[in-house]
Amino acid sequence: MKEVLKKISFFKDFSEEELEELSKICILRTYEKDEILFYEGENSEYLHLLIKGNLKIYKVNSKGVEIVLHRFNAMNFVAELANYANIAFPASAKFLSTSSVIKIHFQSLKDRFLNKTSFVLTLLSALSQKLIYMSDFVHNEMILSAEAKLAKLLCEQSELFASIKHNQLASFINMAPETFSRLLAKLKNDDIIEINNKQVIIKDMNYLKSLYEG
Incomplete structure (x- = not known):
């Protein structure tokens, strides 16, 4: 010891x-x-x-x-x-x-x-x-919306997406897995982020930050 x-x-x-x-x-x-x-x-x-x-x-x-x-x-x-x-x-x-x-x-x-x-x-x-x-x-x-909580997670801890399942990530921010998946898909469809082989590529950091910084 x-x-x-x-x-x-x-x-x-x-x-x-x-x-x-x-x-x-x-x-x-x-x-x-x-x-x-x-x-x-x-x-x-x-x-x-x-x-x-x-x-x-x-x-x-x-x-x-x-x-x-x-x-x-x-x-x-x-x-x-x-x-x-x-x-x-x-x-x-x-x-x-x-x-x-x-x-x-x-x-x-x-x-x-x-x-x-x-x-x-x-x-x-x-x-x-x-x-x-x-x-x-x-x-x-108390303050952030579900979309804002996901945006904050993406900006501050995007590396977690490579090693942790989405349902676990959802639990980290106290969000239902279905909501997490829906919001993540929306961000991808809107070309805000891209996910390749579990690696998150943020294409519009300013937009994500605007969701939780106000």
């Missing part, structure tokens, strides 16, 4: 002794696609660091429909606010591919290492980024 921690930038300022001590409160686990990291309502005993793969954070509404709050790629802490606030996880996490996670016993980490300035700043930076994500999510869900 110590050798794994050495390669992670979050721990670059840790001494050999500190890495050895940290390794004793860490568990390295591998998960398969569709496995659950945690469910909404579970206790947040461990701080989770995603070091390989990707996962989604989601909630399920009263109709049983998944609402995707965010998608994480490595290297990222996951749902660390629950650890800081000592609350149950406010949402669930499911893996989108084979992934690896370091589970760090949070109380032990807090007792020993949260007086280490560089590490605390790293955690605060990660938490700040999550708040930005949440603000963006609220804006997308």
